Amino acid sequence: xxxxxxxxxxxxxxxxxxxxxxxxxxxxxxxxxxxxxxxxxxxxxxxxxxxxxxxxxxxxxxxxxxxxxxxxxxxxxxxxxxxxxxxxxxxxxxxxxxxxxxxxxxxxxxxxxxxxxxxxxxxxxxxxxxx
Numbered sequence: 001x002x003x004x005x006x007x008x009x010x011x012x013x014x015x016x017x018x019x020x021x022x023x024x025x026x027x028x029x030x031x032x033x034x035x036x037x038x039x040x041x042x043x044x045x046x047x048x049x050x051x052x053x054x055x056x057x058x059x060x061x062x063x064x065x066x067x068x069x070x071x072x073x074x075x076x077x078x079x080x081x082x083x084x085x086x087x088x089x090x091x092x093x094x095x096x097x098x099x100x101x102x103x104x105x106x107x108x109x110x111x112x113x114x115x116x117x118x119x120x121x122x123x124x125x126x127x128x129x130x131x
Contacts, residue, residue, distance in 0.1 A: 005052035009102050013089060014048055021045035024078070036070060037077075040116040044082070047112055047121045051105040054121045056112045059129075067117045074116060082113035 010018070025041030028034035047054065071079075090106035093099030112119050120129050 002053040005101060006050040009051060009105055012102060017048045018045050021048060037074065040074065043116060043121070044113060047109055051109060053124055055124055056108060056119055057122050058118055059120050070117045071115050075114065079114050083110055086110045086113050
């Protein structure tokens with residue numbers, strides 16, 4: 001069921017978001033200052049690639065000053081736009097009964113898109129973490 005859900009998610013818009021995150025991550029990694037933000041884009045790309053069967057967990061509260069500053073910069077630059085994009089797609093897919101599982105996945109990715117520093121994707125069956 002996870003495979004089918006991930007395939008449907010990827011076909012109905014997931015591939016566009018995936019390539020956007022990968023392209024953004026590559027561009028951000030070209031600069032030294034953008035490398036931490038590029039890694040977060042790659043983390044989001046992995047989450048969008050196969051969101052069914054995974055969940056977003058807070059690995060720690062952003063207790064360090066660096067995490068707080070990076071999350072604030074993330075919110076100001078791409079975070080709000082990414083969160084709005086996931087929310088709009090969730091509303092769009094939530095209109096139909098068939099699209100509700102896809103909408104739930106977009107809502108699951110919303111906190112990760114808004115505050116990625118200090119969060120990670122975890123496989124619900126094996127407990128394997130994705131960076």
